[in-house]
Amino acid sequence: MPSPTSGIPDPKADLDWSGFKGPIxxxxxxxxxxxxxxxxxxxxxxxxxxxxxxxxxxxxxxxxxxxxxxxxxxxxxxxxxxxxxxxxxxxxxxxxxxxxxxxxxxxxxxxxxxxxxxxxxxxxxxxxxxxxxxxxxxxxxxxxxxxxxxxxxxxxxxxxxxxxxxxxxxxxxxxxxxxxxxxxxxxxxxxxxxxxxxxxxxxxxxxxxxxxxxxxxxxxxxxxxTHYFPWMAATFGLSENDKFTMLSGxxxxxxxxxxxxxxxxxxxxxxxxxEDIQHEKLAEWMRKYGATVTHLTPAMGQILVGGASAIFPNLHHSFFVGDLLIKRDCRRLQNLAPNVRIVNMYGTTETQRAVSYYELPSCTEAPDFLDSIGEVVPAGRGMNNVQLLVVDREDRNKICQPGQSGEIYVRAGGLAEEYLGLPDLTATKFVDNWFVDQQMWVEGDKKKVESQGAAEPWRDFYRGPRDRLYRSGDLGHYGPDGNVHCTGRVDSQVKIRGFRIELGEIDSHLSAHPLVRENVTLLKRDAYEEPTLVSYIVPEMKRWYDWLEERGAKDSDSVDDTSMVTLLKRFKYLRDDVREHLKKKLPAYAVPSIIVPLIRFPLNPNGKIDRPALPFPEPAHLVAAGARRPSQLGAALTPTEKTMAGIWAELLGDRGVSADSISGTDSFFDLGGHSIIAQRLLFKIRQEWKDIDVPMTTIFQYPTLRAFSANIDQAMDPIGLRLDTAEAIEDDPEDEAYSADARDLAVKLTEFKTREPLKPGEEVHTFLTGATGFLGAYILRDILSRPGKVTVLVRAQDIDAALGRVRQTCSAYGIWEEGWESRLEPLVGDLEKENFGLEPNTWNKLADSVDVVIHNGALVHWVLPYSRLRGPNVVSTMTALSMCAVGKPKKFGLVSSTSVLDTDFFVKLSEKSLAEGGTGVPEADDLEGARKGLGTGYGQSKWAAEYITRQAGKRGLSGCVIRPGYVLGDPESGTTNTDDFLVRILKGCIQLKSRPDITNTINMVPVTHVARVVVASSFNPPVSPLAVAQITSHPRITVNEFLGSLENFGYNVPLVPYSEWKQNMETYVSDRSGTKEENALLPLYHFVTGDLPADTKAPELDDRNAAGALKKDQAWTGQDWSAGGAVTEDTVGVYISYLIELGFMPKPEKQGVKALVMSKLTDAMREGMKLVGGRRGV
Known part of the structure; x- marks a missing residue:
């Protein structure tokens, strides 16, 4: 049945459809x-x-x-x-x-x-x-x-x-x-x-x-x-001499x-x-009665080994099914049962039996075997007459090749019949095998009966051969040996505050903590119905006491009290340690806000973790657990700190924060704050202190109560006359730190070998970062429209998940093509790690084979300070440049941003240029006008990355810095990044039933054009060896024209003065009644309620280098895009249609002067857009 060369099952093989063994x-x-x-x-x-x-x-x-x-x-x-x-x-x-x-x-x-x-x-x-x-x-x-x-x-x-x-x-x-x-x-x-x-x-x-x-x-x-028992008996040595256990629900x-x-x-x-099915006691029961074979769920297996010391050597096989099996749990079982062979099986209620197997040898037979496999034990391969088919999610006529992610279908003669009374669902989940002609099996069965001379009596209750597949909804891939590896559910990812998060990745890192015996992470809703990541852990009590002793701490006196408050208090040190552990492994947005310790997990009657029963701590419990005696708070708080502590407690109360539990050294984010709550914090500050303006970046730069309050004091008393304030803070240490840091890093650059020009049509090996972002997906598409291959760096658990992320992103945007996989090489990496976290041999192979490096990956965040963005945006640029400095000479493209020009200097420079008949800020400008004064950490980080790259150009590097403005959607399909500010302001105005009067022009360009400029400028640098290519709209439309498109397409959004629109926004956000949808602009509240007319004033840009690169690129693509790209009112209509079809925006209330042509989204696009997010992948 498996292919003789790959081990992949043949979906046309005969699976003995009529091989009935008789009723049990x-x-x-x-x-x-x-x-x-x-x-x-x-x-x-x-x-x-x-x-x-x-x-x-x-x-x-x-x-x-x-x-x-x-x-x-x-x-x-x-x-x-x-x-x-x-x-x-x-x-x-x-x-x-x-x-x-x-x-x-x-x-x-x-x-x-x-x-x-x-x-x-x-x-x-x-x-x-x-x-x-x-x-x-x-x-x-x-x-x-x-x-x-x-x-x-x-x-x-x-x-x-x-x-x-x-x-x-x-x-x-x-x-x-x-x-x-x-x-x-x-x-x-x-x-x-x-x-x-x-x-x-x-x-x-x-x-x-x-x-x-x-x-x-x-x-x-x-x-x-009965069908599978003879095979199981022969394969696993089961017989009448065995003693089985009844442990299932x-x-x-x-x-x-x-x-x-x-x-x-x-x-x-x-x-x-x-009374025997309990931690510690179950292992003793197994030993006492000499059980030889057991069937377990992973959760029941944890009960078996939890706290146990009894050795039960008679157990020779343990069959697991029902959930992912972790290597950690296998090791614990084999420590108690040295002769047990663990068999991981895959199955569902709809397959009736567990129908796959992956057998681990006992530790007596192979003591080091577990070290040779990954953390999650594979599902393995199908049992006799069963196939696990990993089917391409975009083209079901294709079986995935090893390493390629797809959906798992079970093909077997033993599938269940149907869902009772649910014919539509049955037809969706139990499907006829489309790889074969069913009649072939029917004819074969007829011949079998004829050769027997008489039909078996049971054939009166047999519908004949039916070659069916069960669609599991699980994702997986084949390993090189044909074993299937489960990688999650089709619906296992979540999206929170615009970030895509894989819950399995969090749980994988949690399970690696030495004091965590069991764990599960869920997305729950807090008191404000906001999504909140909560991790539940069961401590490894055998190590807990030693761990406390090593730290000079004592355990709680209430060890028998398992109430939520007591557990939160008792394991506070562990919760803090686990959080620090996760901070080292995960991006900040993926670190759970709440970690809940439990003595044991609740199980449902079926032996699985009862996820709905896992408690979300009441705010009062969290407050009580975090309560401290006044002496614990250190020095007395200043009046500002006390007021601020009250505001924090109001915003974070559902996370257990009370005003009297906050010390001066507590961090807003460690207490459970995040970017959305930070926006509300800014709103509260403006209500409390009406005469001050604190930038949003302040809370990220100074997250502790003392440091943040000192900023408030300084804003209220800039010359330091008050005596009741916190210790004064220095002037913004990051105002010039980014430029000084860039100069320090640039000194470390080596000389580069200048790459000769690429020849049109030659096969090019490109290394691309950020392929899972909106722009990155289109850059990938543009590269793959040319000869050659692409290696993409992706943050993921493994290669399969990396490819899955790229595929999912491109599918969500409607641009994935099946032929890409053969030319696409995903690598698991991290922008912030040395050599992107790649193994030395992988790094060296890339250095010797890559022709072009396009560094598009970045963390795009408008409020994080430079210090938080330095790793993913600046250090990563140094790493990308170091790849260019070794091995064969390379071209280099850095995707930057016009945020490096966000100072008054460049607005004035632009005005002067236009007055003199020029076209705006020249591409050759050295950016010294933004050496200080950039207001966002993101702009500062891109300035530093640009500076370092331009210095590399002086050392021989061949390439280009590409500087786009706002990147909007695909002008053909309307596919748009819903996290973009301009998209959010469209929806925000609909919600506020008004639009602000702003006459500034907007530099917004369709993503397809931006991607073309990035690839063209990287492959064909317009100036040797390195130049800057600015992307600007031709022509630019104004904010009023952009938002006025809403009126023209039928929305009721009258033009009002900015001050009135701003008040509408503040009123909308202050209403916490829960009757209104969260405003789309809330994540940018600080920006839109600051001084939007001033903050959106941007310089005009010269773009002759970009036009020159596009001219050269005509030899590669046969297309001349040098005239530039633009977003017009008609283009905005395409975007609006897409956003309506996606469900992001409501339909217009009336027929406008222009009609919308509605987009058509595939199911893959609709589902994928729930998970993808962000302008640039990391």
């Missing part, structure tokens, strides 16, 4: 006849109940009694029998009896709330109810709500009120009308009813999560219950493997008591 209850009956006295089910002892053992004969006879009762009371094939269940022998009997009656079993877990139990009954509409007596005794009877539902909405043929298998093997069902309900069937205990079923008969109805909180019922098939489909596997083999099933 008949095979069990055969084992009972062969091994009547063999132990079948062992209920191990509890502190109150002695061990109970039952043989195959006893279980078979009990099964027969109950199955005859169901048949005699009218239960028909395929009708549902609901079992109110309890973990134990009674559940085994009930399940086998339902199957022997030809019916369908489903399980009602007493731990589920009544509402959920009623949903199960509503969906399944059972015709019989079996109540296990132990379930009633331990969990109580069916609630009044459930009982009322049964009586009012169900039409039961029969009910077993109290099923119990007595110690002597007698089965009783409970008394009705003075006699046991099973009394009449006792005489039929030696034979099953003999109801014929086939591979497509329905034995199971399992439930899985559904939309809007309503579970979906999945109808199983008899085919799957009783209402979860894996309970079927726990029961059916030993009964198929004639082996034993060990049932633990509730």
């Amino acid at each position: 209850h008949e095979i069990f009956a055969g084992n009972a006849r062969r091994y009547p006295e063999q132990p079948c089910v062992v209920e191990t002892a509890t502190s109150k109940i002695s061990e109970r053992r039952f043989t195959y004969k006893q279980i078979f006879e009990a099964t027969s009694v109950l199955s005859h009762h169901l048949v005699q009371n009218g239960i028909q094939r395929g009708e549902v029998v609901m079992i109110f269940a309890h973990r134990g022998v009674d559940l085994v009997v009930a399940i086998m009896a339902v199957l022997a009656a030809g019916a369908t079993f489903s399980v009602l877990d007493p731990l589920y709330p009544p509402d959920r139990q009623c949903i199960y009954l509503e969906v399944s509409q059972p015709r019989a109810l079996v109540v296990i007596d132990r379930a009633t005794r331990e969990a109580g009877p069916l609630s009044d709500q459930v009982r009322d539902y049964v009586e009012e909405h169900l039409q039961l043929r029969t009910e077993i009120p109290a099923l119990e298998l007595k110690d002597d093997g007698t089965l009783v069902g409970g008394v009705k009308e003075g006699r046991d309900v099973l009394e009449e069937q006792q005489k039929l205990r030696t034979e099953l009813p003999g109801v014929l079923v086939g591979p497509d008969s329905t034995p199971t109805l399992s439930f899985t999560s559904g939309s809007e909180g309503k579970p979906k019922g999945v109808k199983g098939r008899h085919f799957s219950l 009783i209402a979860h489909d894996p309970i079927q493997r726990d029961i059916f596997t030993p009964l198929f083999l004639g082996a034993q099933l060990l049932v633990p008591s509730k």
Whole structure:
């Protein structure tokens, strides 16, 4: 079935569609006849109940009694029998009896709330109810709500009120009308009813999560219950001598493997008591009873090893399914079970069985094997007659090649039948195999029957061969050996404040912390309905005490108190340490705002982490946990600091911050602040101190209470007359620091070999950073329109995820082409690390093979100070230049920004040039006019990067600095970056129902034109060896014309004075009633409510170098773009149509003087835009 060369499955292979092994209850009956006295089910002892053992004969006879009762009371094939269940022998009997009656079993877990139990009954509409007596005794009877539902909405043929298998093997069902309900069937205990079923008969109805909180019922098939066991027995050495465990959730489909596997083999099933399924105790139970095989979810596996010291050497196989399996947990298990082979399996309720496998040798066999694999254990390859197909998400006719990311489809003859009552969903998730002609299998099956001479009886309940695929929604890729690696869900990424975040990456780094035993990260909503990252951790208690001792600290006196407040207090040092650990691994926006320690994770009845049950700490809990005695706050706060502490507490109260818990050295961001909350902080400051203007960058530059308050004091008292202020701060240390830093870095540059001009049409190897940003995606497209290959640097967990990010970004923008992958080489790296974090041999190979380096990657942030942007924007430029300095000579392109010109000097220089008949700021300007005075850290960082690059040009580097202004959308498709200021102000004006009167022109150019200038100038520098190419609009339109397009296309946004529009904005933001949508301009509140007419005044630019590069580029592309690009009112209409279709903006209230031509977005674009973001990828 796998391709002989690649190990990738052949989607046209025959998977033995008619290979039915027989129904499980008949095979069990055969084992009972062969091994009547063999132990079948062992209920191990509890502190109150002695061990109970039952043989195959006893279980078979009990099964027969109950199955005859169901048949005699009218239960028909395929009708549902609901079992109110309890973990134990009674559940085994009930399940086998339902199957022997030809019916369908489903399980009602007493731990589920009544509402959920009623949903199960509503969906399944059972015709019989079996109540296990132990379930009633331990969990109580069916609630009044459930009982009322049964009586009012169900039409039961029969009910077993109290099923119990007595110690002597007698089965009783409970008394009705003075006699046991099973009394009449006792005489039929030696034979099953003999109801014929086939591979497509329905034995199971399992439930899985559904939309809007309503579970979906999945109808199983008899085919799957037995098909894989012979292969598993042969492959993993399973036999009648094994002792299996019953540890799965009783209402979860894996309970079927726990029961059916030993009964198929004639082996034993060990049932633990509730008190044994706990940390420390479960391992001792495994040792005591000599379990040899166990089926676990990763969460149950963590219970098994958590806090345990008991060694259980008899365990030889542990099968995991249900979630990603982490290497850390495998190592812990093998430390306790040295002979266990761990088998990671992949499966879902819809595949009925776990259908793939990846086997890890025991640590006795290969003690170092775990060191050779990644942190996440692969899903492996399909079992016998199963294929895991990784399908190209853009072209489903293609199976992905090794390393290429795609969606996992399961191809097998044993898939479930359907979702009960949901035909549309069934058709979406269970699809016919489009790689083959289905009729081929039908004809082959006919010939098989003809060769046998007679058809098997079960064929009356067989629909014939059906080659189907189950669409899992999981992402993955093939490794070189054909094993599948799961990389997440199609919907596993989240987007917060414009940044795309992979929750799995956070969890991967959390799991590497030595004191974190278990962890999971979720996106939750705070009191203001803002998305908040919350990480939940279970500490590794064995190391906790030593860790405290090493730091001279003591544990809490309340170790038995597991309340939220106590846990937050007790593990404060750990929470702080984990946060510092993550700060070193993740960008600031991906570090969780809240870290919650728990003694153990809540599990749902299915043995998985119960994510909805993970608590979001109440603000009062966080406040109480952070409370300090006054003596802990150090020196007394100044009046300004006290006022500021109150403002911080008001804004961060839902994160547990109170005014009396803040010290002068506390950081706004460590307390849970972020850029959106910082905008509200600025608003509060303007309300409190009306006569001062504090730049937004201040909180990022001076994040501690003391330093930030000192800035407020200085603004109120610039000459230092007041005595009650904090210690004065120095003048802005970053006003000139960026230029001094740039000069210091430039000294470290070496000489460069000047690259000869590239020849049009030659194959060029380009190294590109920032390919996952908006502009970067279009730069990538432009490069790939030319001969050659592209190596892209991407921040990701692995190569597959890196390629996935590039592909997802380009697909979201509607520009991905299938032929790109063969010419695209993704590398995992980090702009801030030495040599971008690449291995030395990879770095050296690039140095020797790359022809052009285009450094587009940057962190674009309008309020972070230079010190925070220096790494990704300046140091990364030095790294890119160092690649150009070694190996073969290279061309270099640096994507900069017109933000380097944001000083009055260049506005005046532009006015002078225009007055003298010029075209604006010349491209040859040395930028000394912005050596100081740039107001944003981003502009400062780009100034430094430009300076260093121009100095490299003086040392022989061949290349160009490209300086774009506002980069707007694709003029053809309308695809637009929704995080851009100009896009946000369009929506913001609609929300404010007004637009400001501003006459300044805007230098905005379509992304397609900007990308062309970047590539043309990098491949064909207009001046040798290095020049600057400025990108300017031809012609420029004004702010009034740009925003006036809204009126022309039908929106009601009258022109008002800027002061009135600004007041509208302040009023809108101050309304926290929750009835209004968050204003699109809130992330730029400081900018739009400052002095927008002054701040948007930009110099005109000379662009003859850009035009010259585009002229040269005609020899490469056959197109002359030298006349320049522009955004016109019609282009704005294209953007508006796209933004409406995307759901970013509402439709106009009326028909405008111009009509909108609506865009058409593919599903991939629509879904992708929820995750992509940012102007420049990092």
